[in-house]
Amino acid sequence: MVFLNGSNFTEATLVKRSLETFFGIGPKVSQGIMAKFHIHPWAKVGSLKNATVMDLTAELSNMKIENDLRREVQDNIRRLKDMGTYRGRRHAMGLPVRGQRTRTQITTARRLNKVERGGQGQTRL
Amino acid sequence: MPPSICLRNFSRLSIDAAAHSSSASRLLHPRAAFFSTSSTRYATVAAKRKGSVLPPKKGVKSLNTKKSKKAAADAGKRPAQGERKAQRKRIVLSNNNALEVSSLKDLGKENVLSEQNEGKVMGIPGDTVDALRDVEAFKTTQGWSLFRRPAVLMRKEAVQLARLFKEVEDSAAGQQKRTIRRILSGDRKSGKSTLLLQGLTMGFLREWFVINLPEAQDIVSAHTEYAPLPDSQPTQYTQDEYTANLLQQIQKANGAFLLETKLSTTPNLPIPLPETATLKELVALGQANPEASWPVFVALWNELSQPGRPPILLAVDGLSHAMRNSEYLSADVKPVHAHDLTLIRHFIDHLSGAKKLPNGGLVLGSTSQSNSPKAAALDYSIEVAEARQKSPDDIPQWNPYKSVDARVMESLKDLHTDNKNFDVIKVGGLTKEEARAIMEYYAESGLLRHTVNDGFVTEKWSLAGMGNIGELERTSVRLRI
Numbered sequence: 001m002v003f004l005n006g007s008n009f010t011e012a013t014l015v016k017r018s019l020e021t022f023f024g025i026g027p028k029v030s031q032g033i034m035a036k037f038h039i040h041p042w043a044k045v046g047s048l049k050n051a052t053v054m055d056l057t058a059e060l061s062n063m064k065i066e067n068d069l070r071r072e073v074q075d076n077i078r079r080l081k082d083m084g085t086y087r088g089r090r091h092a093m094g095l096p097v098r099g100q101r102t103r104t105q106i107t108t109a110r111r112l113n114k115v116e117r118g119g120q121g122q123t124r125l
Numbered sequence: 126m127p128p129s130i131c132l133r134n135f136s137r138l139s140i141d142a143a144a145h146s147s148s149a150s151r152l153l154h155p156r157a158a159f160f161s162t163s164s165t166r167y168a169t170v171a172a173k174r175k176g177s178v179l180p181p182k183k184g185v186k187s188l189n190t191k192k193s194k195k196a197a198a199d200a201g202k203r204p205a206q207g208e209r210k211a212q213r214k215r216i217v218l219s220n221n222n223a224l225e226v227s228s229l230k231d232l233g234k235e236n237v238l239s240e241q242n243e244g245k246v247m248g249i250p251g252d253t254v255d256a257l258r259d260v261e262a263f264k265t266t267q268g269w270s271l272f273r274r275p276a277v278l279m280r281k282e283a284v285q286l287a288r289l290f291k292e293v294e295d296s297a298a299g300q301q302k303r304t305i306r307r308i309l310s311g312d313r314k315s316g317k318s319t320l321l322l323q324g325l326t327m328g329f330l331r332e333w334f335v336i337n338l339p340e341a342q343d344i345v346s347a348h349t350e351y352a353p354l355p356d357s358q359p360t361q362y363t364q365d366e367y368t369a370n371l372l373q374q375i376q377k378a379n380g381a382f383l384l385e386t387k388l389s390t391t392p393n394l395p396i397p398l399p400e401t402a403t404l405k406e407l408v409a410l411g412q413a414n415p416e417a418s419w420p421v422f423v424a425l426w427n428e429l430s431q432p433g434r435p436p437i438l439l440a441v442d443g444l445s446h447a448m449r450n451s452e453y454l455s456a457d458v459k460p461v462h463a464h465d466l467t468l469i470r471h472f473i474d475h476l477s478g479a480k481k482l483p484n485g486g487l488v489l490g491s492t493s494q495s496n497s498p499k500a501a502a503l504d505y506s507i508e509v510a511e512a513r514q515k516s517p518d519d520i521p522q523w524n525p526y527k528s529v530d531a532r533v534m535e536s537l538k539d540l541h542t543d544n545k546n547f548d549v550i551k552v553g554g555l556t557k558e559e560a561r562a563i564m565e566y567y568a569e570s571g572l573l574r575h576t577v578n579d580g581f582v583t584e585k586w587s588l589a590g591m592g593n594i595g596e597l598e599r600t601s602v603r604l605r606i
Contacts, residue, residue: 035454038362040347047350 002045002053005060011046015039019056023118024065033059070118077115091115216263217270218254224571225273232277237330238287238294242279244558246566249275253329259377261339262322266495268598272570278563278594280316282309282552283323290327293436293485302436302485304546306476306539308444310507311552313494314595318442320552321491328438333486334379334429336371338441338472342496343367345463347452354419354467362453363467368418371468372411375425382435383408389431392424404428419467426471430483437486441472444490448500448533464532477536478547502533510540510549554592557582563594564601572602 001008002018009018019030034041037055039048048056064072081088090097096109204212230236231248249257254275257263269275277283289305296303309317328335338344344367354361376383383405392398395417396410404425411421429437441447447469450460463469474480475488482488492507505523512520523529539547555563561582567573575581589596 031454032458035458036456038352038456040349040351040453042348043350 002048003057004045004053005057009045011044013045015043015045015048016041018045019060022060022065023067024063024069073117074115077117081115091117214265216258216265218258218263219269219274220271221273222571223271223273224569226276226566226569228569229276229566232326232330234330234332237327238291240284240287242287243281243284244279244556244562246276246278246562249277249326250330253326256329256335256378257322257325260325260335260337260374262325262337264318267319268602271572271602276566277319277323277326278555278559278566279323280320280555280559280594282316282320282550285550286320286324287327289487290331293487294331297436297485302483304475304478304482304486304488306478306488306547307490308476308507308510308540308549309489309491309552310511310549311492311494312590312593314593314599315552315554316594317491317493317552319594320550321440321442321489324487324489325438325440328487329378332382333436333438334382334434335438336375336440337378337438338371338468341441341443341446341463341469344466344468345446345449345451345453350415351453351466353456359465360455361465361467361470362461363419365415365418368422368468369412369415372408372418372421372425376405376408376412380405386428386434388428390424390427392420392427394420394424422468422471432484434484436484437482438489439472439475439482439486440489440491442491443493443496445492445497445500445503447473447490448503449498449530462532464536473536476547478539478544479536500530500533501527502530503537506534506537506540507549511551513543514549514551554590555586555594555597556592557586560586560589560592560597563597567598567602573605 001010004018005022007018007021015034016027016030019025019033020027025033031041033056034043036059037052039052077088077091079088081092087097091113092115094110094113095102096106097113100106100109226246229246229248231250232242232253233250236242257275263269263275279287286307289307293303293305309320311317325335325337343349344364349364349367351362351364354363384403386404388398388400388402388404388407391400392407394410396414398407398410407421407424407428411418411425428434447463449463451463451466451469453461453466455461464473472488472490475482476490492503505521508521540549561577561579564573564577564582564585568575568577585597585601586592588600
């Protein structure tokens with residue numbers, strides 16, 4: 001098991017995949033991080049040197065990911081709501097925010113548009 | 126199928142009916158009614174078929190379109206890790222069912238460069254086969270597994286290659302040691318990789334120092350570790366794991382020379398090495414410590430550059446992969462050009478003539494037609510070189526609307542000039558005599574069941590697109606098996 005920014009990964013996990021488990025890291029960002037530390041795209045977590053793991057952890061701890069990012073998103077939505085804007089209200093009601101029709105097909109909005117957007121996050125060790 | 130009456134009589138002859146298989150026992154049962162088949166036929170219709178499905182009960186849902194939650198039944202044992210890849214990459218070099226060809230002569234140190242071999246099929250001796258296998262010169266796509274043992278046709282291009290070996294060896298006595306560079310190009314299945322293998326065979330038999338990069342794609346496809354080379358401007362990248370593996374191949378293939386040669390310089394290595402070490406120990410150091418593999422490779426190269434060392438054969442297959450951006454990314458997320466990878470750069474420096482082989486030698490690069498990404502500058506340079514050989518008045522022009530890879534163009538600029546040391550070997554079709562020689566070899570191996578006469582050779586030669594050797598093998602051997 002390799003310990004990366006508060007999370008454990010089995011040695012056979014791809015570095016790319018393990019980075020992308022963090023909220024706020026997608027394909028583009030993970031590619032950037034891996035290029036920065038010269039990790040090839042198919043590298044497994046187990047093959048990383050200790051120094052690289054430390055570097056990665058340091059890099060991740062300086063980034064706005066996971067709960068910090070969730071909080072920022074939620075704060076933005078809460079600000080809209082507190083100002084009493086239409087967008088804030090739509091968020092609070094779980095309805096489309098940007099003028100889409102609501103007659104059908106609003107499941108995505110129902111799922112995502114809430115004040116506590118992004119959820120609580122999974123508990124990490 | 127024999128008439129059933131015969132079978133029935135036959136079965137009555139049998140002493141023990143139970144010994145028959147199930148199909149025979151079915152024929153045994155209607156023994157009572159062999160004058161007429163009608164009663165048995167009605168009987169089988171009336172009999173309830175075993176395993177037939179009952180109609181569904183009332184109230185039970187019979188249509189079930191939902192996928193079952195249970196996983197599908199276990200389809201046997203899954204292959205162990207790496208097993209499938211090993212299967213895929215397996216190289217089979219002999220076929221016990223093929224006949225031994227009695228007239229087959231082996232290549233040897235004396236006769237390998239002889240021009241008398243032209244148009245003959247020659248066997249590769251066992252230890253050279255081992256060395257070739259170590260440097261991964263055999264490809265899975267080649268038909269080695271069809272024959273009793275590996276043998277090659279010394280076609281005119283191979284003899285041309287042998288002549289180059291001789292030129293280099295002749296120049297070894299003089300002051301000016303020659304470095305000859307060649308690119309092998311040609312149609313798909315025309316035998317470029319096999320010609321490269323023949324070159325390697327010559328190198329091994331003439332006791333040259335052979336370094337083969339088996340597939341350029343493996344180096345640039347970003348499947349192995351990479352790291353920036355310290356103090357390099359612009360940044361170059363080393364591939365420790367790959368280089369360590371390459372050192373291992375070098376050590377296996379050139380073991381005898383490495384074992385008997387002692388260090389003559391003091392290499393600058395991150396790991397201490399005794400002064401009196403042999404080159405084999407140096408290489409073993411690089412294998413054991415991948416992080417030191419590149420310095421070890423450089424040290425080995427310095428050793429080989431000392432006077433009195435053998436000529437060097439540098440070879441690479443799949444050249445166009447080395448002539449474009451690699452899949453690696455630099456720290457600022459820009460693609461790394463293949464020429465910035467140290468191993469490729471080392472090869473390209475010698476191919477382009479930027480560096481010379483101090484003890485002389487040969488640099489061979491083979492293109493591929495089945496696995497080659499676009500490398501416009503390489504293709505154009507090869508076209509120009511071929512046109513220069515054929516019709517020097519009609520040289521193709523670069524299409525100005527194509528974006529040019531300046532680094533590749535720069536490294537291949539000698540192809541555009543009248544440089545004797547850098548040229549293209551066009552691997553074309555076989556002549557009919559060569560085709561006849563190889564087809565006689567097929568026939569003697571028992572793989573071609575036909576008299577090899579002029580008409581037959583001409584037919585197959587034409588079917589194979591004017592003697593394309595891969596197609597010739599396909600039409601005359603593979604399609605029959």
